[in-house]
Amino acid sequence: MIKFYRNYEPDKLALAEKLIRAFHDFEKRFPAEKDSVELFANLVLTEIGVQCRFCSSHSIVREYGSRLFRCSQCYKKGWIFTGTFFEKMRLAKLWNATIWLFERRVQFNAWQLANLCQVAYSSALVISRKIAKVIHLLQSENAELVPSAVFTTLFCKRSRETPANMHPKFEQIKIDDDFFADQMEVPDEEAIDCDDERKSLLSNLPTAEKQVFTLLSEERIHFDDIANQLLWEGGLVSATLTFLELNNLIVRHPGDYYTKIAEPKKVSRDMAARQKRINDCLNLSIVDQFFEYAISNYHGFSRKYLQFYLAKFKAIFQDGFMAPGKIFRECLRHDSFSYIQMLDYVSPDEVVF
Numbered sequence: 388m389i390k391f392y393r394n395y396e397p398d399k400l401a402l403a404e405k406l407i408r409a410f411h412d413f414e415k416r417f418p419a420e421k422d423s424v425e426l427f428a429n430l431v432l433t434e435i436g437v438q439c440r441f442c443s444s445h446s447i448v449r450e451y452g453s454r455l456f457r458c459s460q461c462y463k464k465g466w467i468f469t470g471t472f473f474e475k476m477r478l479a480k481l482w483n484a485t486i487w488l489f490e491r492r493v494q495f496n497a498w499q500l501a502n503l504c505q506v507a508y509s510s511a512l513v514i515s516r517k518i519a520k521v522i523h524l525l526q527s528e529n530a531e532l533v534p535s536a537v538f539t540t541l542f543c544k545r546s547r548e549t550p551a552n553m554h555p556k557f558e559q560i561k562i563d564d565d566f567f568a569d570q571m572e573v574p575d576e577e578a579i580d581c582d583d584e585r586k587s588l589l590s591n592l593p594t595a596e597k598q599v600f601t602l603l604s605e606e607r608i609h610f611d612d613i614a615n616q617l618l619w620e621g622g623l624v625s626a627t628l629t630f631l632e633l634n635n636l637i638v639r640h641p642g643d644y645y646t647k648i649a650e651p652k653k654v655s656r657d658m659a660a661r662q663k664r665i666n667d668c669l670n671l672s673i674v675d676q677f678f679e680y681a682i683s684n685y686h687g688f689s690r691k692y693l694q695f696y697l698a699k700f701k702a703i704f705q706d707g708f709m710a711p712g713k714i715f716r717e718c719l720r721h722d723s724f725s726y727i728q729m730l731d732y733v734s735p736d737e738v739v740f
C-alpha cells in the first residue's frame with residue numbers, strides 16, 4: 388500500500404508500520420477534509436469563541452465542516468478561523484494528521500507525511516516545522532539549555548544561514564568563532580591554561596633539559612651555538628635535544644636548527660567551561676538517543692532548525708510531555724506563524740533540550 392518502506396531495514400520497518408497504523412486510525416476518524424475542519428472549528432468555538440464582527444453577536448449558525456458561519460442576528464457571513472493560529476490553514480487534514488502523529492508519539496519525517504497525506508513535500512515540511520515550533524513553545528521555561536555546538540556533526544544540510552561555498556557545519560563554526568573572539572578579549576588573570584600536561588612536564592624537566600629549553604626561543608638557533616653557549620660536549624646536547632623533541636617541546640629544522648614550540652594560547656574560564664559542558668553533553672545517553680533519532684529519520688539537518696528537531700524528539704521520547712489536546716490548546720494561544728517568520732527562524736546558541 389505505501390511505497391516508502393519497501394526497502395526499510397527491520398528496525399525501521401517496525402517504525403514505519405507504527406506510522407502507517409497511526410495514520411490509518413487517523414483516516415478512519417477523519418476521512419474527509421471537512422471532518423478535520425470541523426474539529427478545528429469546534430476547538431475555536433469552545434476555547435476562544437466566535438463573534439460576529441458586524442453586530443458582536445455570539446449567536447452563529449454554520450454547517451458541518453464549513454469554515455464560514457452566518458450571524459443569526461444580522462445574517463452577515465464571517466470566517467471561523469479569522470484572527471486565530473489557523474487563519475491561514477489551507478489543508479486542515481494535513482495539520483490535523485501532523486498533530487495526531489505527534490500526540491501519539493509516532494516518528495515520521497516530512498517526506499513520509501507528504502506521502503501519507505498525498506500533498507507536496509514542501510507543504511508537509513512547512514506544517515511539520517510550524518507544529519514543531521508550537522511543541523517547542525510548550526517546553527517549560529526551566530528546561531535544560533545546551534550549547535548547539537553539541538550537535539555539530541548532525542549539521543549537513545544547507546540553509547540560508549550557511550556561508551557561501553562552505554559545508555553546512557560552518558553555520559555552527561562561525562558561532563563558535565564569534566564566541567572565541569569575544570573570549571580572547573578577557574584579561575589574562577581571568578584566563579586559564581588549556582594544556583596542563585605541558586605545564587607539569589615543564590615544571591618537572593631534568594636540569595640539563597631545563598637549561599637547553601630556557602636557551603631556545605621561537606627564533607632558530609643552530610646546534611653548535613647551543614653547545615658553545617652551554618660549553619657542553621655534542622653528545623649531551625644531542626641527547627637533551629632529542630628528549631625535548633620527543634616531548635613536543637621543541638622542533639628540529641633542516642640544517643640542525645632548533646626552535647621552541649610556542650606556548651598554547653590561554654583560554655578564558657567561560658571558554659573552558661563551555662567546552663566542558665559540550666563534552667559532558669556528548670556523554671549523555673539522551674544525546675546519543677537524539678543522534679540516533681536524527682540520523683534514522685532525517686540523515687542530518689541544518690543548524691538553523693535544530694531547535695525544532697529537538698522539540699520533535701522531546702514530543703516523541705519524553706514520557707509525560709505529550710497529552711491529547713495539548714498541541715491544539717497551545718496553537719490557540721498564538722497568532723498564525725507566517726511562512727516568512729518560519730524562514731527567518733534561527734536556533735539560538737543555547738538550545739532547549
Ligand SMILES: [Zn+2]
Nearest residue numbers: 439442458461
Ligand atoms: Zn451579526
